[in-house]
Amino acid sequence: MTDTICAISTPSGVGGIAVVRLSGDKAVEIVATVLHLHGRTQSVQECTPYHVYLADFMDEKEVLDQTLVSIFKAPHSYTGENVVEVSCHGSSYVQQRILEVLIHAGARLARAGEFTERAFLNGKLDLSQAEAIADIIHAESKQAHQLAVKQLRGGVSRKIAELRSQLLQFASLIELELDFSEEDIQFADRTQLLALLGTIKADITQLTDSFKLGGSIKQGIPVAIVGKPNVGKSTFLNAVLNDDRALVSDIPGTTRDTIEEKMTIHGVHFRLIDTAGIRQSKDTIETMGIERAYKAIEQAQIVLCIIENSRFQDVEELLDNIDVSDKQLLILVNKTEHLQQSGISEYHGHAVFYMAAKYNKGIAPIVQRLSDYVQDRTVVADTVLISNVRHYEALTRAGESLKAIEQGFQAGLSSDLIAIDIRMVINELGAITGEISNDEILQNIFGRFCIGK
Numbered sequence: 001m002t003d004t005i006c007a008i009s010t011p012s013g014v015g016g017i018a019v020v021r022l023s024g025d026k027a028v029e030i031v032a033t034v035l036h037l038h039g040r041t042q043s044v045q046e047c048t049p050y051h052v053y054l055a056d057f058m059d060e061k062e063v064l065d066q067t068l069v070s071i072f073k074a075p076h077s078y079t080g081e082n083v084v085e086v087s088c089h090g091s092s093y094v095q096q097r098i099l100e101v102l103i104h105a106g107a108r109l110a111r112a113g114e115f116t117e118r119a120f121l122n123g124k125l126d127l128s129q130a131e132a133i134a135d136i137i138h139a140e141s142k143q144a145h146q147l148a149v150k151q152l153r154g155g156v157s158r159k160i161a162e163l164r165s166q167l168l169q170f171a172s173l174i175e176l177e178l179d180f181s182e183e184d185i186q187f188a189d190r191t192q193l194l195a196l197l198g199t200i201k202a203d204i205t206q207l208t209d210s211f212k213l214g215g216s217i218k219q220g221i222p223v224a225i226v227g228k229p230n231v232g233k234s235t236f237l238n239a240v241l242n243d244d245r246a247l248v249s250d251i252p253g254t255t256r257d258t259i260e261e262k263m264t265i266h267g268v269h270f271r272l273i274d275t276a277g278i279r280q281s282k283d284t285i286e287t288m289g290i291e292r293a294y295k296a297i298e299q300a301q302i303v304l305c306i307i308e309n310s311r312f313q314d315v316e317e318l319l320d321n322i323d324v325s326d327k328q329l330l331i332l333v334n335k336t337e338h339l340q341q342s343g344i345s346e347y348h349g350h351a352v353f354y355m356a357a358k359y360n361k362g363i364a365p366i367v368q369r370l371s372d373y374v375q376d377r378t379v380v381a382d383t384v385l386i387s388n389v390r391h392y393e394a395l396t397r398a399g400e401s402l403k404a405i406e407q408g409f410q411a412g413l414s415s416d417l418i419a420i421d422i423r424m425v426i427n428e429l430g431a432i433t434g435e436i437s438n439d440e441i442l443q444n445i446f447g448r449f450c451i452g453k
């Protein structure tokens with residue numbers, strides 16, 4: 001038998017209404033002692049589940065508030081236990097008092113995430129789905145939200161389960177050989193095994209690679225705005241934000257530190273980072289700023305290289321100093337207000353845009369291109385994107401173990417050693433969905449939830 005927990009599930013503070021939730025064996029009995037149904041003689045225990053009832057919430061002999069109550073019967077509830085939700089008026093006093101009365105009547109205050117933890121422990125959702133719920137609550141953009149919904153609907157879980165079952169099959173073949181080790185029999189055809197290993201490894205690599213995009217959809221895609229001093233980087237930032245955010249002047253070296261601003265374009269979250277103009281400088285502070293510019297480029301997924309009209313050699317110079325092989329580089333030619341005709345549309349395979357940031361010209365197609373960057377990669381319906389660091393780390397470890405297995409095979413390592421590595425991969429994958437978990441992992445995950453969820 002579990003104890004019955006209670007918490008305010010709506011945000012703290014004053015609101016129109018607030019929802020107090022209870023979960024546990026005694027949830028219905030406990031509220032029955034403090035609720036009087038309106039216009040009915042029946043008790044709360046006799047209420048039909050999944051219906052809403054009007055009831056007075058009693059504080060000893062006094063009516064504390066008029067509330068709406070619904071009952072969810074185990075196992076058909078969020079937690080899988082008996083759940084009662086009481087909607088009360090959103091005064092801080094009423095909310096607090098209701099909790100105190102419920103605790104006095106035998107409930108205990110829930111820990112952060114304890115409702116969802118119980119849902120997990122009762123098999124209502126797996127661990128990656130539970131994490132998706134936290135992501136939905138914290139989603140700041142349409143894309144981040146969609147990613148979380150996909151994960152909640154089991155996208156990640158299914159993919160992991162598929163890989164895991166392939167590996168289990170693999171492991172059982174190898175382990176069978178161990179049982180017959182005296183006879184020196186090989187049940188598993190080595191070439192077939194290696195081929196299977198190859199596909200699993202490719203799948204895992206695809207998943208870990210997807211974290212770059214998945215993770216940044218959650219945090220905002222990092223976009224670095226870089227170039228020589230005075231080309232109009234800060235003017236461009238201001239134009240995109242439609243705000244006078246960064247200082248602009250005709251003195252080269254105006255921007256020293258990086259300036260970061262978040263913005264949402266067509267439901268995608270971006271982190272625009274304006275940087276110090278790159279040049280050789282004797283000024284210590286400016287040099288520190290330029291180092292930060294390089295760091296911003298390194299961490300960016302999209303690099304916007306701004307040049308002044310026709311100075312393509314500046315792109316060349318930048319490319320000599322940075323590696324953009326895993327990034328998208330766009331070249332923005334600025335100060336083209338007097339240009340009658342745009343020039344080339346591509347330079348060494350990088351798209352070229354013409355603009356006059358100061359006059360807000362040519363900005364829209366660039367912004368459109370930014371949002372296309374994500375849309376192109378996420379629209380494919382059945383691709384699974386990893387967006388959770390814990391999943392990413394488990395997959396990375398799984399990938400490393402797979403590599404060891406492959407090498408083991410090639411080196412003719414004995415089956416028992418290989419079997420150990422395979423089990424390790426299976427366990428890593430199981431940890432993602434929670435088939436394998438321990439208190440520490442659970443505490444870590446659910447401790448980050450809100451109280452009342």
Ligand SMILES: Nc1nc2c(ncn2[C@@H]2O[C@H](COP(=O)(O)OP(=O)(O)OP(=O)(O)O)[C@@H](O)[C@H]2O)c(=O)[nH]1
Binds near residue numbers: 254335358
């Ligand atoms: N003619 C013209 N001038 C522009 C345009 N965009 C920016 N400028 C001017 O160029 C100068 C430099 O602009 P900033 O935005 O400060 O340039 P920056 O690249 O941020 O420069 P640093 O921070 O020093 O690296 C300012 O005087 C702007 O008004 C444009 O489209 N046309």
Ligand SMILES: [Mg+2]
Binds near residue numbers: 234254
């Ligand atoms: Mg600037």
